[in-house]
Amino acid sequence: MEAIIKVEGVKKAYKKRKSKEVIQAINDVSFDVKRGEILGLLGPNGAGKTTTIKMICGLLTPDEGSITINGNDMKTQRLKALKHISAVLEGNRNLYWRLTVKENLEYFAGNRGVSRKDAAFLIQDLLHKFNLKHKENELVNRLSRGMQQKLAIAIAMSAETDVILLDEPTLGLDVETSYEVRSILQSIVKEYNRTIIISSHDMDVIQDICERTVIINNGNIVINDSVKNLLKLFEVRSYSITLGGFLSNHQLSLISHKFPHHTYKKETFQSILEIDLAKSEEIYQIIDILKMDETPVEAIDRRNVNFEQIFMKIIKGEKSNAFAQSS
Structure with a gap:
């Protein structure tokens, strides 16, 4: 299966505030993400997971190594690379709270270059897919946490990117909504041939929908294998x-x-x-x-x-x- 994301020999270090001490956050990390798969990217607090996520999203630049998205190098072809990825960061920071559900979708679709005509069709499809049609004229700040999270993922979908990166997509959701989000994510991969990277502390989500997991600890990859193999190995x-x-x-x-x-x-x-x-x-x-x-x-x-x-x-x-x- 073709790799749509390649992380090769990536290193990233930070200087401690008010100190000359250098902290090696990421040390020679390499892995691929295949087109059409759901990958779990995991690690304990301070392991280097968040740094890796930020580098894949283009928010940080590696000190060494390279990250390519759909063949575009994040350093030398950053804008082309970013056209292929959208992200939903923990905390719903990609929502405008004083706009309605539909207005949010219209704004972000237009912001990513989708024509008004194409956006109208796409938005109706997403409203139905995410069970948000009855809330399309509701202000975001009046929605439940689950509705907000579904809208955030729908907005990421509206960009029509090849890759969607989700940071804690089920955090704070009730059980019913969590299962609904899992089902939606699986259908996104099957129906739209998208690639999804999930960072989550909810291991039930990883076990239920991820095919493979990359686990980072102390700045290094300690595992890169299918969830099925890991369950079988330890069980x-x-x-x-x-x-x-x-x-x-x-x-x-x-x-x-x-x-x-x-x-x-x-x-x-x-x-x-x-x-x-x-x-x-x-x-x-x-x-x-x-x-x-x-x-x-x-x-x-x-x-x-x-x-x-x-x-x-x-x-x-x-x-x-x-x-x-x-x-």
Whole structure:
């Protein structure tokens, strides 16, 4: 599949205020975004994610490396590159609050060079697509948070760019509206062949609609893989073992020594051992430890790992071990 965005060897450093100390925010980051995909761009606070987003949008210039959008270099062909991308930043800063829904769409479509005739047809299509038709004459400052967010995405669509970058598109939305926005984003890719980059702390959104994720930590890319592969990789080695009794101190010592990634919870008449294994066959070592004191086993279940748990594992550095064991 053709890459519409290429980030190659990008570096960005800042000088601390009132200090000569230089902070390396981004260090030799490279990744592609393929045409027609939904990519999750993730990272903890201070990891370099926001800096990367700003460079892709043209708000910051890399110290080294290059960013190209649809073949246009962001440094040497900035205006041509920007014609292919629109962004919705967190906080709805691309809305005029004293204009109506329709007036906002008309203004921004015209601002991006869409003719009045084409804009009229496009706006009606977007009003229906985003379920905003009944609110077209409503002032933006009277809309709910969910309606404002849908309008912000519709405005990004009105620019008819190849790429849409969304920063926290579901932040502060109720569950129903969050699912509606997810459905809209998936339909945008299918019906309009657009490419979407999502930056979000809502891991359910990433798991539900993103095909692939790039995770940045400490200024470096620590993962670039499909969500499906990551879920599969971590899920096969996570188990929950329900015991009909309690582990002895000796058993707990052996488990802690051999399997550092585990939790143990005591309940009234039973206990639960949740454990991550480097290899699936290590489950037999756990069984041997349980047999030592004839600890009764009530159930062994594979744990359902969600993407938020995977994200935290990767950030804590467990990704490299998991990949090494899987190869």
